[in-house]
Amino acid sequence: MSALNQKTIKMPVKFNGVGLHTGKEVSMTVLPSVPNTGIIFKRVDLKKNNIIVPSVFNVSNATLCTTISNEYSVSVSTIEHLMGSLYGLGIDNALIEINSQEVPILDGSAKNFVEKFLEVGFETSNVPIKIIKITNDVSIEEGQKSISISKSNINLEIDFEIKYSNSLIGNQKNKINIYENNLSEIYESRTFCLYEDVEKLKKMGLGKGGSLNNAIVVKDSKVLNEGGVRNKLEFVNHKILDCMGDLYLSGYKIIGSIKCSQGGHSLTNKLLRKVFNEKNNYSIFEIKEKTIPHTYISKSILKSIA
Numbered sequence: 001m002s003a004l005n006q007k008t009i010k011m012p013v014k015f016n017g018v019g020l021h022t023g024k025e026v027s028m029t030v031l032p033s034v035p036n037t038g039i040i041f042k043r044v045d046l047k048k049n050n051i052i053v054p055s056v057f058n059v060s061n062a063t064l065c066t067t068i069s070n071e072y073s074v075s076v077s078t079i080e081h082l083m084g085s086l087y088g089l090g091i092d093n094a095l096i097e098i099n100s101q102e103v104p105i106l107d108g109s110a111k112n113f114v115e116k117f118l119e120v121g122f123e124t125s126n127v128p129i130k131i132i133k134i135t136n137d138v139s140i141e142e143g144q145k146s147i148s149i150s151k152s153n154i155n156l157e158i159d160f161e162i163k164y165s166n167s168l169i170g171n172q173k174n175k176i177n178i179y180e181n182n183l184s185e186i187y188e189s190r191t192f193c194l195y196e197d198v199e200k201l202k203k204m205g206l207g208k209g210g211s212l213n214n215a216i217v218v219k220d221s222k223v224l225n226e227g228g229v230r231n232k233l234e235f236v237n238h239k240i241l242d243c244m245g246d247l248y249l250s251g252y253k254i255i256g257s258i259k260c261s262q263g264g265h266s267l268t269n270k271l272l273r274k275v276f277n278e279k280n281n282y283s284i285f286e287i288k289e290k291t292i293p294h295t296y297i298s299k300s301i302l303k304s305i306a
């Protein structure tokens with residue numbers, strides 16, 4: 001069985017919880033799926049037109065979380081932490097049955113998703129993985145925010161920085177190699193917000209399911225959650241998790257180097273749209289183990305991609 005072949009999970013995995021923004025109770029089951037089907041969401045509370053594909057071009061809203069919609073305006077939101085866990089673990093194919101419009105927030109991180117997927121284990125197919133390699137630099141700037149993707153040999157690097165005037169969050173920066181590094185601090189990092197923004201969110205009709213059980217709340221120079229932060233770069237690490245999840249909407253394992261300052265869901269989506277709008281920006285290839293030029297690719301790295 002090759003580590004370069006497409007994977008799914010061995011058994012269905014169930015998650016119950018509330019949606020961060022809707023506050024609704026939701027039940028979600030992630031099921032094994034066959035090669036080349038990718039990740040698919042199915043709204044089982046609806047009888048028809050209920051399939052939603054997490055694709056770059058199906059993102060209908062990316063203001064506070066990532067929402068995808070199909071042509072019938074049926075949507076699923078806050079998919080990014082789940083997508084980040086699937087990407088990080090190299091799960092190529094899965095059917096996600098969900099009975100509401102928002103993925104459960106659980107503890108605000110990807111920790112629960114990752115733990116349960118690892119618990120059931122993976123099934124490897126005999127179909128090779130799909131890779132997209134960035135061949136041109138693409139970037140977007142919006143005021144203080146910027147994001148760019150450039151060529152890389154065989155890795156996906158995410159170099160992220162945030163700059164907050166809040167003294168506790170302040171400036172944080174981290175660079176992660178998604179296929180090589182241990183991602184446990186990325187997976188465990190929770191979504192966060194400023195105390196003064198909680199009321200604003202609620203007024204906008206959002207954050208209804210938010211609590212100290214699923215988000216870090218920062219008030220002045222204090223973390224209100226018992227136990228404080230889980231790791232010292234938790235804020236920027238969570239942004240990297242979001243970025244990973246949003247990048248998986250490309251449908252491929254990306255080989256490229258991301259650099260982002262103060263970005264988020266919307267900027268990542270705009271970057272991917274710009275990449276895919278011009279064919280010279282990328283090349284798609286399927287890895288067939290026998291044809292890998294060994295001078296080009298180190299086998300140990302490929303194992304971690306798969």
Ligand SMILES: [Zn+2]
Nearest residue numbers: 080191238242
């Ligand atoms: Zn997030």
